[in-house]
Amino acid sequence: MSRKISMKQAINEALDLEMRRDPTVIVMGEDIVGGTGAQGEDDAWGGVLGVTKGLYAKHGDRLMDTPLSESAYIGAAVGAAACGLRPVAELMFLDFMGVCFDQIFNQAAKFRYMFGGKAETPVVIRGMVGAGFRAAAQHSQMLTPLFTHIPGLKVVCPSNAYDAKGLLIQSIRDNDPVIFCEHKNLYGLECEVPAESYAIPFGEANVLRDGDDVTIVSYGLTVHRAMEAAATLVKDGTEAEVIDLRTLSPIDWDTIVESVERTGRLVVVDEAHPRCNLATDIAAFVGQNAFGALKAGIQMVTAPHTPVPFAPSLEDLYVPSADSIASAVKRTLSPKGASPRIAA
Amino acid sequence: MLNERIKPIVMPKWGLSMSEGKVTGWLKRPGSTISIGDELLEVETDKITNVVEAGETGVLRRVLGEPGTVYPVKALIAVLADPDVPDDDIDAFISAYAVPASEDDGDAEAGPQYHTAETPAGTIRYAKRGETGPTVLLVHGFGGDLDNWLFTIDALAEKATVYALDLPGHGQSNKQIADPSLSGLSKAVLGFLDAVGVERAHFVGHSMGGAVSMRTALDAPGRVASLSLIASAGLGEQIDHGYIQGFVGATSRRDLKPVLETLFADRGLVSRQMVDDLLKYKRLDGVDEALRALSASLFAEGRQASVLASGIADARTPTLVVWGEEDRVIPADHAQALANTAQVAILPGAGHMVQMEAAGKVNALLKDHIAKAD
Helix, strand or coil, X not given: CEEEEEHHHHHHHHHHHHHHHCCCEEEEECCCCCCCXXXXXXXXXXXXCCCCCCHHHHHHHHEEECCCCHHHHHHHHHHHHHCCCEEEEEEEEHHHHHHHHHHHHHHHCCHHHHCCCCCCCCCEEEEEECCCCCCCCCCXXXXXXXXXXXXXXXXXXXXXXXXXXXXXXXXXXXXXXXXXXXEHHHCCCEEEEECCCECCCCCCCEEEECCCCEEEEECCCHHHHHHHHHHHHHHXXXXXXXXXXXXXXXXXXXXXXXXXXXXXXXXXXXXCCCCCCHHHHHHHHHHHHXXXXXXXXXXXXXXXXCCCCCCHHHHHHHCCCHHHHHHHHXXXXXXXXXXXCCCC | CHHHHEEEEECCCCCCCCCEEEEEEECCCCCCEECCCCEEEEEECCCCEEEEECXXXXXXXXXXXXXXXXXXXXXXXXXXXXXXXXXXXXHHHHHHCCCCCCCCCCHHHCCXXXXXXXXXXXXXXXXXXXXXXXXXXXXXXXXCCHHHHCCCHHHHHCCCEEEEECCCCCCCCCCCXXXXXXXHHHHHHHHHHHHCCCCCEEEEEECHHHHHHHHHHHHCHHHEEEEEEECCCXXXXXXXXXXXXXXXXXXXXXXXXXXXXXXXXXXXXXXXXXXXXXXXHHHECCHHHHHHHHHHHHCHHHECCCCCHHHHHHHCCCEEEEEECCCCCCCHHHHHHHCCCCEEEEECCCCCCHHHHCHHHHHHHHHHHHHXXX
16 A cells, blocks of 8 residues: 655665565664663663654664764675674765775775676665754765765665665665665655665666656756756746666666657766766766757756855855756757856 | 436445545436436546436436545436426435435445455455355456456445456465466465356356356356456457566556556547556565566467467357457457357447446446346
C-alpha cells in the first residue's frame, strides 16, 4: 500500500526494512541513537535531525553511537564492510568527509581493484548535503562532484521520498561503497511511497516532464527549481524536458543524450560550485558526443565560486533559482543561440 | 418536467484514483445530432487519454468544456437536448447545475476505494463497485492489475456488483505465488471469492485472466455464471514471446515504453504515468520472481502451455469472446476457437488492451452478455 510520507521517513523506513531483511546490516554514526552508553534516555536523538529515530527500539545494538571521530568510525565501517557486514554509516553533514577521506577514496574505493576483485566493500556513507538551511559554510556544501570524481565510489542524490527509499535500499544491497547524499531541505517533502521494499537501479535517470524545446538536467533540490522554471516557461510556449539524474555515478548518459538529440538545447543545473562539477561534466559529454544535435550553446546554472554564505539574504541568492534556470533556458532560445554566461 | 429532456454530459471518472481530467478536443460540433456511442470528445488524465462516448441521444446544444482546461470529475462539460427544448431552459439548467459531491470523501487519497482480503494465497487487494444486480468478477492479465479495468468497472457497476482484484504477484496484492500455474491462480481467485463471501460470479478475464477464468469454469463450474474472455490466453498456443520477455526484463523507462506500446493499436496511449506506474510495480521486492515464475509456467519457450478451448466449448458455460483486431500479443484469430459455441466480437482499431481502447463497445457487449446469462 502506498501512502504519503516525507523523505526523512522514507530513509528511516528503508533502513528499517533492510535491517529486517538482512541481519548483516548495521547502522553507525554520531548520535544516531542518542543516549546509549550514557545516563539518560536511549534513542533520545535518532540522529541530529531525527532520521534514525525509532530504529534502536526495533533493532537494538545493531545501531551504534560512535565517538566524535569520523576518521575512526568511517574507517571501522569500511573495515566491517570488507569483513562481511553491510554498514550504513551516517556522516551527519557530508562536509565532514574531509577528516575521513582517506578511508573512503584511498581505501574503500580501491579494495575491489587492488585485491584483484577478491574484496568487496558494501558500505553506505549517508549524510546531509546542500544549502538553504542557515547552517553556514561548513555544513551546507554540495560536494557531490568530489565524490563523483573517484572511481570505485557510487554517488546517489535523491530528489524525493519515493526515490530516496528505493535508492537507499539499492545502496545497501550494492556490493560497492555508496555515498548517499540527502539534501537537508528536502527532508520534509512528502510524496506517495509504497510501504513495501523496492529497489531503484543505479544509472536510471528519471524524466519528470516531457518537452521538445529544451532539456534541463539536474539532481537533488534543484530538480524542483527546474520544474518550477518549466512551469513558468509554458506561458511563453516553451516545453522543457526535465531530467532528474538520481545517481551521479553511475550516470545515465543515454537518457541525457537521447533527450538533447530531440530538443537540441541543454541547460544543466548543479548546486555545486561552478568549476569541475556535474554541470561541466555533462556539458562536456554532450558537447563531445552530441554536438551535431545542438542548436545553441549549452547553459550551466550553478552556485557561485564562493563558500556558502551565512547571511540568509546571500544564502538565498546562492542556490540556483527557478528564475535563473528560466533565464538560462531563454538564452538557449535566443536568436544568437547563446550569449556569454553572466555569473549569477 | 422539461429538465428530464435535458441531459448533462459530465467529466467522466475513469478508474478509482481519477479526480479531474483535461478536455483535449471536441469531436462533435454544437448543433450535431448525437446517437448513443458517438464519440464526443477526448479527455486526458494523468494516466491515459481516451474518447468520451455518448450514453444518450439528442442534439449537442451547448459545449462548455474548453479544450486545454482541467475539470473535476462530474463537472458539466456539455448539454444534450432535443431541438424543441427552449434555449432559456438550457441556460437555466446550466446555471442550476451543481457538481455532485464525490461519493467518497477525499477520493484523491483513494482510501475507501481499495480494500484488502486475507485469503489462503495471502493478502489480496480489490475494489468493489455497485450494490445491486448480478455479481461480476474482473480478472486482469499478466503483469496487470485492477486498474486495467478503469474504463470498465464503473460502467458495469451501474447494473451489477463488480469486484476487481489484483492477482497474487500483481498490483498491491501479496507478491509470493505459491503455485504459478493456471490452477494455482484459479484457486487463489476462488479463495478470494470465499473471503468476500461470493459463491458465484460472472467472470470477465483479460489475457492471462481469461485463461484463469476458463480454468475456474472447468474446475468449479458452479461458481462461474458466465465467461467473458477479452483478448484471452488459453484459446491457442501462439503468443508474442518478445512481449512477455520484454515486459519481464525491462528495468527502465527506455526499455519498458516500447514493450507497452505493443499492447495498444494506438501507441500514443502509452503515457509517461503508465510507464512510471508499471516501473514502480516492477521494482517491488518479489515482483521479478513472481513474473518470471508465471512466464516460465504459462508461456515457456514462447508457446502458451494451456489451451482450454475444447473443454470450454463442451462445458456450455455462456461465453462471450472479445478481441481487438490489431492485437499484437495474442492473435485475434484465436477467437475462432470458440466461434461455434460463444458470441464472438472482433473490434477494429483496438489492440490487446481492447477494454481500454474500445471501452464503450466492450462495456456494451459485457453488459448485454451478463444480463442475458444471469
